Amino acid sequence: MSRLIYIVAILLLIWFAFRYFRTQMKAQENNKQKKKSVAIKDVKPCALCGLHIPVDEMVTKNKLSFCCYQHMQEYQDKRQNKQ
Helix, strand or coil, rough: HHHHHHHHHHHHHHHHHHHHHHHHHHHHHHHHHHHHHHCCCEEEEECCCCEEEEEEHHHHCCCEEECHHHHHHHHHHHCCCCC
């Protein structure tokens, strides 16, 4: 009887170890896939509000970057009013 308990305990230990390592491998695989899918883009602040926007989405004029056309227009209006 004690031999049977010993064998069952070893089998359970092997089964739990297998499940643990399998879940660890799946977690590592998921992390690798997430890291591959995230692309870091260059960002710049808007000249008017300071909001950081990816460079490929910005509106630029005279080497200044803006988050939208409205902010570009507001910036130009402010410069004209100062002059």
